[in-house]
Amino acid sequence: MRALDIKLLRDFRRLWAQALAIALVLACGVAILLTTYGMYGALEDTRAAYYQRNRFADVFGDANRAPQALLPVILAIDGVRAAEVRVVEHVILDVPGRVETVTGRVLSLPDNGVAQLNLPLVRKGRLPDPTRPDEVAVNDPFAKANNLRPGDSFFANLNGQKRELTLTGTVLSPEFIYTIGPGALMPDNKSFGILWMPQRAVAAAFNMEGAFNSVSLKLDPAANQEAVIERLDVLLAPYGGRGAYGRDVQVSNSFIDAEIEQQRIGSMILPPIFYGISAFLVSMVIGRIIALERSEIGLLKAIGYSDLEVCLHYLLLAGMIAVAGTLLGWGVGTWLSRAVARMYAQFFDFPYLIYRVSYDAYVISGVLAVLSAAIGAGKSALAAARIAPAVAMSPPAPPRFKHTLLDKILTALRLSQPVMMILRSLVRWPGRSAMTILGLSLAAAVLVASSFFEDALDVLMDTTFHQANRQDAVLLFSPDVPETALAAIVKLPGVLSAEGQQFHAAILRHGHLEKETSIDARRPGSDLSRIVDGAGKIVDAPVDGVLLTKRLAAYLDAGAGDVIEVELRGGRNETHEIRVAGVVTQYFGLGAYMDLETLNRLLRQAPRISSANLLIDEQQLPALHQVLKETPELSGLMMLKEMRQSFDDTIKQNIVIMTTIYVVIAVLITFGVAYNGARIQLSERARELASLRILGFTRGEVSFILMGETMLLAVVAQPLGWLLGAGIAAVLSEGSTSDLYAIPLVLEPSGFARASLIVLAAALISSLIVRRRLDRLDLIQVMKTRE
């Protein structure tokens, strides 16, 4: 091996602690990029492959009851390649061994038994025989959660008839990658399932012979989806069409969209921070090494090494740090990807996960790591290349301390010598001090951003579950039932009180802007489900006008006092001009609130309700379930206590994982910056500090100078860190906003305090480690060696 390469390896070994501190920061960037980019690719690829293989439809339409004769007309729409109609209904299930009521959605399978679109993928057993009315397949996660196997049977209340169904198999479907029951916040496979049954059986049970209420379309690649949706709407309107929609609004797909978007944002925000900090650390360390090795560089040049060889030598040193960071990052990233993939398996029901893009991600993350190290080392390495060979002949000039105005101020302040030394050094290396502050503030910022999530979710949970939704259970009806049914509901066993609520699909228009949503109508003074505004105030649905959620209002560019058009879907499909009574901040959904009476007057019907909110006596819950299992109008049941609990558990678990990751990240950044900073100061000041020791300064006094600078920078970094953290939180809050939910920007003082505490503690420990080196400093050796 060449002697220069031997030097390289030995230098790297000598620098291991500093190199490791940098490599760890770099590894964070590599690992996160690998994971987010890899997962982004994996999700996209997997979804695309799954959709293609199982022919996931492009456009969906629902109606109340449309004749099958409409199918050829739909097929004739320009751009439609395939269309399939089916019957989709809600059922109440009675699963043996389960007290709780289970709700499900029945999808009809075509008579020939072969679906053309949204093909279910059989995981176990087989699909039902088209001629057998008592056979059923269910979604695999539901079967798993309820311990059902092919051959098992359970009861289903199909439109009032209780039937025993036999499970023939379990399936997965591209329509239900994210399976969420009506009204639920999270998938709950135990109490909500998808059932595939033969067309004949479903049609017979729900009086839908010769009719359908759901259609799926596959379009030509060149088709104009907007136009198709418009045409389909027109065709379905006479049959109670509720507005056709594309994949972007399909529930399961839009959840995956949100996740993919999050990974994409993740891969764009965090890794650059790590790569940037690493570049800075590399520049600091290599810069110092080159300052120390000036005469060695001069020597190399004097004996005939070219500028390029010298430059390369130092770039390679940085390169080795990059390689160490990359390898570490790849290791951690591979592990992290697996963990994230496992998490996906928990929320998303993919039959497989295609994880092949990872090679790209490995290459890109590695190349970026090497690049950032090279950029960091570049300036110093080029400076090394420019060092004149004659330098080998002469010892380096002592660094120049200029007398600045600040100097005079410092002198005037009559500070102690050690304090002066600290402040002078800060002024002497303003760039380095600034970058150190920036690095440490980013560590604090990461922590502020992570506690923002925690606090925001707390607020979200509290307003959603404790302020707004205080009911124990929600009964969902499909279709709506007359409000008078409440009288019977209150009499059900265990029901202490009941309040009705109606949801009605609508298109809201303001100017050229429009948004499909659902109108949430209720009686004034409702107590179980309340509308809580951003300030925590309870508001009533307006008797006159419509109350818009803030994000919906933003979509429509409408404010209080504006008049918007409201097209009430289904039935008569009439459009009304309604005044916006106000705007209210809400975290979930894009709802619009109206008074129950008012809405039904517009619908020209006696008040009806889509759901009933209940207060329940827990003791009588089994008896209540017993009755509900026999209630065919019931399309869904939400037990809020359980929902709160599982939401809470999931969020808590995720928060713990996330907080741990962020704390580790922040500590690594702090360690990387503070440790390297202190090491470089020690290296620069070894003689100075040794002189002080020889002059009689105590270890404590001397280490005060060393640690003081690092800690001072760390303290100065905090306010900046809070600011940056608040900024990142704002971006995250903005970025997480979708039609489904919004994460409020909540910044608690405790979050800032915790961030600073962790960063300052990590900085203190880093400089204490360097202090140990100072304590062991061989005074004589230091004074003897030529700088």
Added chain:
Amino acid sequence: MPDIVFTTKGVTKVYDTGELKVHALAGVDLELFAGELTVLLGPSGSGKSTLLNILGGLDHATDGRVWFRDLELTRLGDRDLTQYRRDHVGFVFQFYNLIPSLTARENVQLVTDVADNPMHPGEALEQVGLAARMEHFPAELSGGEQQRVAIARAIAKRPEVLLCDEPTGALDSKTGVQVLEALKDINEQLGTTTAVITHNASIRKMANRVIYFQDGMIDRVEVNERQIAPSEISW
């Protein structure tokens, strides 16, 4: 008359430090001869190191011309000067300039790695009497030993010229003599043209030629008819 290795004509070197210009060399005309050992003497700041740097291709002259045999150094750019140093020149510095993280052998290897027809590093170290200390790091060697490693490093590529800037400056008399002996041996055995800067006037007696510097100019040149052995020198 032996061959001329270096010729300089009116070489000047001006350092422009902003407020004042330092004329380190104020017109030097000089010839160094093949196989000779030349000693450069003169007060501090008289321009000795500056001249040696220019001869060794470490620095550019401000004005004047310098030849190494037929090669005009003053016409070469940085890249060609590097090549010139790599091919022809060996340097020995006052502060040894060993790489602390490399052993004695590896420090020598640093040169043999890039030279055309080098000695084996062990051979070069043997020349300076350090065969037994090959695997030691600089920190484990005395000052004299370190300087001898530096000499081994300089001669390992069999350079035509060996330029030494105060090679004994940091050494006591006894170790200094060892270093001078190493230089003399190499000069005699390999016929390497050698120039040695020193503040130690007694060293001049071992040289073929002594050049006296004063204020950036050559004051006078002495030719020794007879050279004494380094072992006879002491200070």
